[in-house]
Amino acid sequence: MLSNSSKYALTAVLYLAAHTDDRQKKMVKDLSASTNIPKAYLAKLLQQLSRHNIISATKGPKGGYYLTEENRNLPVYSLIEVIDGTQRMESCVLGIEECNAERPCPLHDHVYPARDAFLGTLKKMTIGDLSRDLKNGSSFLTAQQ
Amino acid sequence: MLSNSSKYALTAVLYLAAHTDDRQKKMVKDLSASTNIPKAYLAKLLQQLSRHNIISATKGPKGGYYLTEENRNLPVYSLIEVIDGTQRMESCVLGIEECNAERPCPLHDHVYPARDAFLGTLKKMTIGDLSRDLKNGSSFLTAQQ
DNA sequence: GATAAAGTATGATAAATATCATATTTCGGA
DNA sequence: TCCGAAATATGATATTTATCATACTTTATC
Ligand code: FES
Ligand code: FES
Numbered sequence: 001m002l003s004n005s006s007k008y009a010l011t012a013v014l015y016l017a018a019h020t021d022d023r024q025k026k027m028v029k030d031l032s033a034s035t036n037i038p039k040a041y042l043a044k045l046l047q048q049l050s051r052h053n054i055i056s057a058t059k060g061p062k063g064g065y066y067l068t069e070e071n072r073n074l075p076v077y078s079l080i081e082v083i084d085g086t087q088r089m090e091s092c093v094l095g096i097e098e099c100n101a102e103r104p105c106p107l108h109d110h111v112y113p114a115r116d117a118f119l120g121t122l123k124k125m126t127i128g129d130l131s132r133d134l135k136n137g138s139s140f141l142t143a144q145q
Numbered sequence: 146m147l148s149n150s151s152k153y154a155l156t157a158v159l160y161l162a163a164h165t166d167d168r169q170k171k172m173v174k175d176l177s178a179s180t181n182i183p184k185a186y187l188a189k190l191l192q193q194l195s196r197h198n199i200i201s202a203t204k205g206p207k208g209g210y211y212l213t214e215e216n217r218n219l220p221v222y223s224l225i226e227v228i229d230g231t232q233r234m235e236s237c238v239l240g241i242e243e244c245n246a247e248r249p250c251p252l253h254d255h256v257y258p259a260r261d262a263f264l265g266t267l268k269k270m271t272i273g274d275l276s277r278d279l280k281n282g283s284s285f286l287t288a289q290q
Numbered sequence: 291g292a293t294a295a296a297g298t299a300t301g302a303t304a305a306a307t308a309t310c311a312t313a314t315t316t317c318g319g320a
Numbered sequence: 321t322c323c324g325a326a327a328t329a330t331g332a333t334a335t336t337t338a339t340c341a342t343a344c345t346t347t348a349t350c
Contacts, residue, residue, distance in 0.1 A: 001146045004308070007240040014251055027326070040310050047328060060317030061325045095152040097288035106159055106275045106284040110266045114259035121255045130251045139251040143242035149338070172296070185340050192298060205347030206295040 025064030170209030
């Protein structure tokens with residue numbers, strides 16, 4: 001469904017959403033520690049996201065990654081598009097060329113509605129929306145320590 | 146969601162369901178040609194399935210792979226278990242240790258119901274059930290040629 | 291029984307993903 | 321103005337997954 005990379009990316013970004021703003025930034029090192037994502041790998045992912053303006057960064061001392069209001073208002077799917085592209089989520093579960101109701105695979109009817117609903121959610125919900133539960137403690141990014 | 150391997154395996158098995166029985170068997174060569182799955186790779190997958198009695202095979206001339214009534218009555222999920230194991234389908238979409246409603250990830254509420262429904266379908270529907278549409282021409286295993 | 295046609299077992303190679311490392315650029319503060 | 325702290329760019333390595341190849345076993349048929 002989601003690649004390992006976009007799981008990592010989304011986890012880190014949600015962490016940023018819950019813990020940063022223009023004044024409070026986080027360095028990769030800290031993000032890596034708090035989320036258990038390998039540092040150098042995470043750095044690469046964050047660079048990709050930053051380059052596409054999904055997240056914000058400032059270099060130098062006191063710098064780090066953070067989310068602006070604009071960043072928060074981006075749909076979750078925009079992040080996934082940057083990391084995984086669009087193909088992965090929208091192609092047929094059985095791997096037929098295109099997922100197509102005119103020429104469905106045997107699983108299409110059983111999976112399409114659910115997947116479509118999920119896709120819709122990802123496209124509609126923003127990073128900020130998703131981080132809300134996180135902030136008020138009703139959802140989590142890591143297993144119980 | 147499904148690995149490439151289980152997509153291939155399921156495609157081939159559904160093809161077997163629609164085109165074979167105790168008397169009509171298919172060789173890997175033909176399966177490969179009809180489904181566009183690389184021959185040697187498919188051979189390996191079918192061997193795994195055969196070893197676990199998900200599909201049937203006879204060696205020697207006039208031999209090949211086929212499905213018995215028993216094979217047809219297996220839930221689709223049994224095939225996926227053999228190829229992918231159980232972890233892949235049942236773990237958290239964000240990659241947290243375990244998917245757990247007590248300690249949900251931010252996506253859990255948005256994805257769990259859909260995924261659970263899909264899982265339920267895979268566990269309840271049999272290979273035979275899924276192949277029915279295929280036989281009567283209302284679902285397909287390959288793109289339009 | 292010899293032969294050839296099939297699956298079976300096992301391992302080698304190739305490609306994609308995940309991970310690590312390092313040099314470069316930018317910027318705040320002494 | 322200089323130093324060091326951070327992101328950025330780029331490339332190398334390791335691991336996993338996909339793919340290919342080849343030798344072995346079983347069995348129908350002559
Ligand atoms: S055609 Fe396979 S999921 Fe739509
Ligand atoms: S906890 Fe992440 S999907 Fe259930």
